[in-house]
Amino acid sequence: MATTSANGATGPKVNHIGLPMVEYRGGKSTLCAGCGHNAISERIIDAMWEMGVQPERVLKMSGIGCSSKSPAYFMNRAFSFNGVHGRMPSITTGAVLANRTMQALGVSGDGDTASIGMGQFVHLMRRNLPMIYIIEDNGVYGLTKGQFSATADIGSKLKTGVINELPPIDTCALAIQLGATFVGRSFSGDKKQLLSMLKAAIAHRGTVMLDVISPCVTFNDHEGSTKSYKFLQENDEPINEIGFVASFDDIEVDYDSGQVYSVEMHDGSQLRLRKLLEDYDPTNKANAVRTLMEAHEKDEVLTGIFYIDAQKETFIDQLNLVEDPLATLPESLVRPPKSALENLMANLQ
């Protein structure tokens, strides 16, 4: 599993900040056995551990739904906020503004994002707030027993025989168009791809939007569903193979620059995307959106990192915030002195 942060010490294996993986575990999942969401929680644990993120520096944010329960199932030592349906983006925005030093990780679902949460989702993407936004995308509402969501594909069939006739919202295409600076799609069953994607996401500064297709074993894993394990296994078309070399790993890798797209991440890590789709350039927005649209027409499910911009200014930069968290600035910095009030009063006389 851990390919980049091996540690030779005896006892439980620890990461580069000296923590064993158990310190990244969460509570026992109450989701269905085999739910894709549980696999995503596992990958988050792996990625956070391998990247050596201090658990107390992480904000686990979510809305409402099966997906939004999952922050309880990873990283008990991280601060968690399970808010209201579709409104995780605003809560996260406030929290990150209050404390810019935190690593925010939001977990949402397709209903929580693409229906009730669409308003906040699109505006979050526009702001390029530093955070990771994961959609655990199964195309159905699980907790209310299996209604279609807005990411369900045309022609996809519910167990009850109902067929979806409305076009799906491609959250990745939207996120790219609106300003997210790291956009990818993966599949909960693809351990390797999802883990590399998450590690790179942790290294990124800006909004990371990952749509992770995560089959619902109870309501949407049958014949005729386009979000089933079987369908994904047959139709998943990776556009690139993700190689991630963390900044603390002293590894030199030779690569063929004609075949590999290399990105220097904010924290000094290297992201290497080996092209599987001919000439795919993950820095070209228009091309990324076109590629996604064309894939829909061919009923292909593209995965991989579709778009990345490691340089773009974040919302924190735009607001020109001080380095220290706003939350804990001392009184001397936040309450203007008496003379300031006296001047104001004099001007009003």
Add this chain to the structure above:
Amino acid sequence: MASGNLALGQEEGESSARPRVVNDFSIIVATVNGSGSQSANSVLLKSIFGMGVPVSGKNLFPSNIAGLPTWYTIRASKDGYVARKRESDVLVALNPETAREDIMALPAGAVAIYEEYLNLSTYRDDVVCYPVPFDKLTQAVCPEAKLRKLVKNMVYVGVVAQLLGIDLKVVEKGVQKQFAKKQKVFDLNFGAVETGYEYARVNFTKRDPFFIEAMNGTAGKIIVDGNAACGMGAVFAGVTVVAWYPITPSTSLIEATTDLLKKFRVTPEGKATFAVVQAEDELAAIGMVLGAGWAGARSMTSTSGPGISLMAEFAGLGYYAEIPGVIFDVQRAGPSTGMPTRTQQADLLSTAFLSHGDTEHVILLPGSVRECFELSYAAFDLAERLQTPVFVLTDLDLGMNNWMSDPFAYPEKPLDRGKILSAEELEKAGGFARYKDVNGDAIGWRTLPGTEHPKAAYFTRGSGHNAAGGYTERPDEYQEVMDRLSRKFESARKLGPTPVVFRNGRSKVGFIAYGSTDFALRESLDQIEKEHGLAVDYLRIRAFPLAREVHDFVASHERVYVVEQNRDAQMASLLKLDLAAEQVVKLRSILHYNGLPADARSISDEFAAKEGL
């Protein structure tokens, strides 16, 4: 204004015989929205203030960018009354569309100053008319055609100043202040004032009784609007995260806050110690406020009725998950979109219980611009102390109009950041349960995200939770938290600002009011005393939940009139929920809800009628 009494008085033509009315009358300026009359109105207001005469100004404007009628009223009152006066005494009619209605609304003996070609004297012979060729005068003083619309307003200032006897030097100072340091703009505008002044001096013989005379009623006073005062309160409370969505009449509160933050809260390195975000809607605004409050920042938003409705779900989350935040509601006339540019106090009930389930909120109710400042900074302390959203309810009248006030006093107490556990304290304690009442005040301890201790983290959720923040559907665990929240609300009863007892122990009947109704009621108390020889007791509520003193006040009177600016007697309703049955029957209501600010005359008359005086 169309809302006045159209019946003509009996005493036609008696104006010249009337005794002088000094420093005690109202001026109404009728213009067109977007014609730039605000600067002129402001100069006139400040000129009267500069003469030492207590003054207040009110903007009665339409929900429109340009083109619709708008009125500005200025009240000069030697006795310091600043509420709306029901009738105006001096009309400046610059809007042809409404000019007829405007002059018809005047009481007999009033003054009308108007554009000459409007020929308003044909409508009333019981009003003193001063026709002025404003357009011609403006043309002469302002060669640049596109500025004339603006400069014309300054001509009226000159005419009014001359007729009322306002010292031109004082007006000059007002113009200087208005156009601080822009010499060319000053020259143009003051030139227009002088033109108007000179025209009136040469062409008019004073035939009306209204005079402004220098007095010493404004020394040391300031003039400010409630929204700016709230913004100052927030900035001196150390607010760091501001999220908002534009809505009349609250927008200027955020603008004032933002201006002050830019002025006072940028480090020498040029970095901001604040974040202001214009959100996509009010749901996002309060979401950001709660996210920031949860993470430890002092956060706020400002809105009006429709925004409050949209914030309902999040308000319940803030209450149940116990997250501090300050929400300003500058109330306007509802329901629904209602009248966005008219005033009311009609969000009280919906805010007190905003959200589904058993939810109740702490509300502060400033009754002056000074209290806008004081209760705003108090709101931030209270929100963090009580770990709950705190609502500050003002209204359009208080928020958007200019009020005279004593200067604001710098907050003496340091910021109260509430119960926050540091990593060291946590280490000593060996852990904590977020929602446990360890001090008997029903307020738990919290940690801030990022506190570097393995036991610092907890789970914040709007779903059923136990004292440790864990998910629960167990009846006893759920109820334990709900009961503690109820006890916490009792703590809030003691921590909120106490009522202001204006007078007590003098009468069997009493008045209760809150917020901007105070201005009219205070004047009404004097009217009732003068006219009926009755000094009525009066208590002004400043917070919900209601303090014990409110209960005591009702208990010690036979009848209590609750005066408020809504149709449904919302404060009386809250009192009824709180009081014992034998106290409830004492309550009466005097209600004012037509969108205009309450006036003293209406309150006094209704009180007298109900009391059979």
